[in-house]
Amino acid sequence: MNPPSIAQNLQRVYERIAAAALRAGRRPADITLVAVSKTHPWDYVAAAIAAGQTDFGENRPEEAHAKFIENPDAAGASFRLHLIGPIQSRKAKIALACRPVLIHSIDRLKIARKLDALAGEQGVALDALLEVNVSGEASKHGWPPADLHWQLPELLALPHLRLHGLMTIPPYDPDPETARPYFIALRELRDDLASEHPDHDWSQLSMGMSHDFEVAIEEGATIVRVGTAIFGPRG
Numbered sequence: 001m002n003p004p005s006i007a008q009n010l011q012r013v014y015e016r017i018a019a020a021a022l023r024a025g026r027r028p029a030d031i032t033l034v035a036v037s038k039t040h041p042w043d044y045v046a047a048a049i050a051a052g053q054t055d056f057g058e059n060r061p062e063e064a065h066a067k068f069i070e071n072p073d074a075a076g077a078s079f080r081l082h083l084i085g086p087i088q089s090r091k092a093k094i095a096l097a098c099r100p101v102l103i104h105s106i107d108r109l110k111i112a113r114k115l116d117a118l119a120g121e122q123g124v125a126l127d128a129l130l131e132v133n134v135s136g137e138a139s140k141h142g143w144p145p146a147d148l149h150w151q152l153p154e155l156l157a158l159p160h161l162r163l164h165g166l167m168t169i170p171p172y173d174p175d176p177e178t179a180r181p182y183f184i185a186l187r188e189l190r191d192d193l194a195s196e197h198p199d200h201d202w203s204q205l206s207m208g209m210s211h212d213f214e215v216a217i218e219e220g221a222t223i224v225r226v227g228t229a230i231f232g233p234r235g
Contacts, residue, residue, distance in 0.1 A: 006044060007051035009230045010035070017224065020217040031217055034082050036209075036227030038063065039234040042073050048230065049077055057104075057225050059085030061095040069098060084167075084206075084225055086131075086141045089114050096122065103128040104167045104206045104225075107141040112155055119160035126160060129167045129206055134185040137171055145189050152193065156200055165204030165222070166190050176212035183207050183219035 018028035034057040037045050045056060045067070056079055058064035068074050068081050080101040087095050087105060092114045095103070106112050106128045119126045133142035143151070156163065166189065170182035186207055194202040206223040208216025213224040227234070 005232075006047040006230060009232075010048060010051050010053055013226055013229050016214055017217060020214040024218045024220075026217070030222060032223045034084065034206075034223060034225045035230050036084065036225050037067070037231065038085075038227065040227075040231045042067055042071055044231050045079070046073070046077070049079060053230075054078065055080045055082060055101075057082040057084040057227075058098075059083075061087060061091045061098055064098045064100075065094050082225075087111055087115070092118055096124075096126070101127065102164070102204075104223075105129070105131045105141065106155075106161070106163075107131040107143065109151055109154065112158060112161060116158040116161045124160070125162050127162050127164060129165050129204060130155070130163060131167045131169075132186060132189060134168050134182045134189070135171050140169060140171075142168065145185075148189075148193075149196075152197065156197060162201075164201045165206070166193075166202075167206035167223075169209075170207075170212070172211075174211065176215045179208075179212040180215050180219060183216050183221065187220040 017031055021028040021031055032055055034055045035048050035053050036057040038059045064081060081098055082102050082104060083095055083100045084104045086107055089111060096118050115126055131142035133140045133144055166186055168186045170179040187205060190202050190205060204222050205220050207221045208224040210226050210229040213226055216224055
């Protein structure tokens with residue numbers, strides 16, 4: 001895919017975001033598009049930056065670090081890096097070294113504690129979302145909603161982890177409407193948690209990918225994670 005097609009794809013995605021937001025009575029500016037650049041080369045990212053895209057998402061901390069931090073071509077580029085995949089404990093240090101603007105995928109207490117401790121050692125704070133397995137699929141990462149309720153007090157007490165909301169990945173189906181109940185479930189869970197813990201920030205819902213982000217926006221997504229519709233199939 002050449003840079004002009006990436007620019008055109010971005011424009012189409014933003015037009016679809018705007019249309020979905022307006023259908024839901026929302027402001028398009030309130031939705032953040034994270035361009036998922038995992039497995040794609042820096043040239044693709046550079047083309048998207050040239051087209052005005054700022055937020056990028058990577059699944060694997062080591063790939064993110066190589067592409068956005070170690071890469072000399074990335075020096076001086078304007079971007080905000082999101083880590084959107086599960087983080088193994090042994091990869092926590094490199095995840096922190098990526099300097100992410102937001103980690104979407106805190107999926108268990110062990111990694112929350114590890115990242116909090118590392119952030120404390122470095123004197124920084126990490127902005128993050130909690131990943132929730134609303135579908136109950138065994139193959140999916142994230143908290144079962146019932147477990148999150150009773151573990152949340154410890155999570156909210158971690159001094160260097162700043163939580164801002166929830167993330168989910170519904171079961172894949174080519175029909176985007178099948179994802180709607182899962183997006184509704186995440187929004188309703190967020191609303192319940194916000195009622196239980198009103199002193200904390202619950203403003204962000206990261207949900208929706210290339211095939212279903214419009215439905216996610218209609219159900220309250222504030223962040224959508226779109227890769228294929230921008231960069232084409234992964235290599």
